[in-house]
Amino acid sequence: MSTRFVERQLLAEADQRALSYFDSLAARPVFPTREAIAALSILDQPFAEHGEPASTVLRRLDEIASPATVSSNGARYFGFVIGATLPAAAAAERMVLAWDQCASSFDNSPAADAIERIAGRWVLEALGLPTSSAVGFGTSATACTLACLSAARRSLLERKGWDFDGDGLIGSPEIRVVVSASVHITVKKALRVLGFGMNRLIIAPVDEHGRIDPLQLPPLDDMCILCLQAGEVNTGEFDPFCALIPKAKAAGAWVHVDGAFGLWARASSSAQLAEGAELADSWTTDGHKWLNTPYDGAMAICRDANALAAAMNSDAAYAQASKDAQKNLTLEFSRRARGLPIWAALASLGRAGLCQMIDQHIRQASDVAERLRAAGYQVLNRVVLNQVLVRADNDQQTLAIRLAAQASGQVWFGPTIWQGRPAFRLSISSWRTTDADIELLADLLIALKQEITG
Numbered sequence: 263m264s265t266r267f268v269e270r271q272l273l274a275e276a277d278q279r280a281l282s283y284f285d286s287l288a289a290r291p292v293f294p295t296r297e298a299i300a301a302l303s304i305l306d307q308p309f310a311e312h313g314e315p316a317s318t319v320l321r322r323l324d325e326i327a328s329p330a331t332v333s334s335n336g337a338r339y340f341g342f343v344i345g346a347t348l349p350a351a352a353a354a355e356r357m358v359l360a361w362d363q364c365a366s367s368f369d370n371s372p373a374a375d376a377i378e379r380i381a382g383r384w385v386l387e388a389l390g391l392p393t394s395s396a397v398g399f400g401t402s403a404t405a406c407t408l409a410c411l412s413a414a415r416r417s418l419l420e421r422k423g424w425d426f427d428g429d430g431l432i433g434s435p436e437i438r439v440v441v442s443a444s445v446h447i448t449v450k451k452a453l454r455v456l457g458f459g460m461n462r463l464i465i466a467p468v469d470e471h472g473r474i475d476p477l478q479l480p481p482l483d484d485m486c487i488l489c490l491q492a493g494e495v496n497t498g499e500f501d502p503f504c505a506l507i508p509k510a511k512a513a514g515a516w517v518h519v520d521g522a523f524g525l526w527a528r529a530s531s532s533a534q535l536a537e538g539a540e541l542a543d544s545w546t547t548d549g550h551k552w553l554n555t556p557y558d559g560a561m562a563i564c565r566d567a568n569a570l571a572a573a574m575n576s577d578a579a580y581a582q583a584s585k586d587a588q589k590n591l592t593l594e595f596s597r598r599a600r601g602l603p604i605w606a607a608l609a610s611l612g613r614a615g616l617c618q619m620i621d622q623h624i625r626q627a628s629d630v631a632e633r634l635r636a637a638g639y640q641v642l643n644r645v646v647l648n649q650v651l652v653r654a655d656n657d658q659q660t661l662a663i664r665l666a667a668q669a670s671g672q673v674w675f676g677p678t679i680w681q682g683r684p685a686f687r688l689s690i691s692s693w694r695t696t697d698a699d700i701e702l703l704a705d706l707l708i709a710l711k712q713e714i715t716g
């Protein structure tokens with residue numbers, strides 16, 4: 263058998279197995295069984311002297327690991343705003359694998375370079391952000407926030423005549439960073455990695471919905487970075503951009519918006535929730551959450567395209583590229599064409615399909631909230647977006663119901679602490695989630711509450 267034949271057979275078998283996995287999604291437990299997890303230890307072998315046939319490797323992977331996966335690509339996974347993968351995006355991802363492009367620049371891949379430019383333009387249109395912004399397709403909102411905040415720092419210092427690239431931070435004018443009291447942990451991580459000490463962050467107080475209170479916004483000046491949020495992880499709420507951003511800009515501050523999932527509200531009928539976000543200087547958002555594209559796909563968006571391009575530049579004598587080549591807008595040098603499944607998702611949805619998907623999740627969240635409320639649950643947030651924050655009669659009951667729901671294998675969602683007490687958090691973000699899935703979730707939670715309260 264020729265090597266080429268063997269390779270074709272193997273990839274066809276992988277596709278076959280992937281399809282069987284899809285077919286099993288509806289029936290498999292949403293979180294794997296204890297037995298399936300225990301069986302993973304079979305894979306824990308010493309690194310062998312001699313390899314084995316690729317088909318054996320594939321079979322072992324599927325037979326042992328598939329049963330231990332979480333069905334986050336299914337319809338009834340309600341944890342962490344994970345989203346599934348849209349068919350067009352999954353199909354495009356297969357092409358990305360076949361092409362195996364190093365999508366750094368035009369020279370590495372004209373196709374990837376062209377398509378990621380188009381994807382960037384569409385993302386800006388979909389989100390209603392300034393069309394001349396730079397869009398870097400990075401691995402995660404975490405990495406993209408790091409890229410945006412390093413552009414912010416470099417720009418603020420440059421305005422003061424400080425050469426950050428040459429002289430670094432030692433002796434530089436001080437930059438103060440203001441974050442919301444409910445800032446996402448990954449924004450803090452990006453700041454920490456960049457050398458902004460956690461003890462020096464200035465915390466802007468939030469209201470009961472987790473939004474910065476404009477009346478309590480700390481004083482800002484032209485050496486400040488203000489980090490705002492579109493979509494608080496518990497409540498799904500938005501900082502009041504219209505009240506905050508013009509004030510910050512008037513003071514000369516740099517405004518960054520973390521919109522990992524919430525920024526997509528701007529593509530929906532609920533766009534008014536994130537009104538004013540377009541006034542910021544930089545934004546991060548994910549494809550792999552609400553847009554339902556595969557991991558790792560996120561976007562660093564910067565109003566001043568040159569600022570991001572300067573901060574992320576990685577040109578070398580042997581690797582020159584345009585300043586807006588992806589390797590000069592992201593942390594990665596060699597990289598997958600991660601904007602490509604994002605392009606495919608947007609191409610297959612269109613403006614109307616995107617709006618409909620986001621609208622549907624927002625409606626489904628309020629549907630489930632209404633049913634739970636009617637059944638005696640406390641819904642702790644206003645459910646403006648796709649997040650529902652729930653508590654039963656007491657902490658013990660809240661915990662018991664969540665564990666029972668997880669153990670049922672029918673659904674999965676995670677815990678949180680809200681205002682000092684346990685709650686659980688339902689996120690609706692999979693394109694596969696139908697109204698029947700939402701009914702099932704509500705029925706299950708209502709039944710469990712009756713069972714547990716006796």
Ligand SMILES: *Cc1c(COP(=O)(O)O)cnc(C)c1O
Pocket residue numbers: 343401402403404405446448449493494495520521522523548560
């Ligand atoms: C998930 C999330 C992030 C981090 O995104 P990653 O892509 O996982 O790095 C940041 N902010 C918010 C609000 C999030 O929900």
